Amino acid sequence: MTLLFDDTKKLEKALGEEATRAILNIVESSRGEAATKADVEKLRGETREDFARVRGDIRRLEMQIRLLILLALVAIAMFSPNLAALLKFAK
Known part of the structure; x- marks a missing residue:
């Protein structure tokens, strides 16, 4: 060219x-x-595989973050003096 x-x-x-x-x-x-058409198709397939792997990694990270948030909320609730007062009041 x-x-x-x-x-x-x-x-x-x-x-x-x-x-x-x-x-x-x-x-x-x-x-x-x-590049030949076969080269482009091979690259496209590799790219799809990479994207699928990244999507899987993101899903795992989302689950881990949700679990950490849940554990943090449970820990806050368990050690909160307000929760203890509410539980005494509820009895």
Whole structure:
């Protein structure tokens, strides 16, 4: 892929000279390394697996946080002097 002089100038105007140089270096280094459809599908499958693993991790963390909140509420209730007074009053 070759960029025309006008295209390069448009990039420089929009992004700046340094960013344009970086983009041009990436384009130049990636010549001849086009991804095949199989490569894209493989990457898509790996990405789905990664997302599924992250979702599972998030679900486990949600359960742990809920348990910690419940335990904290029980501990607060058990050691609260107001609860003891309420229990005496309820008898």
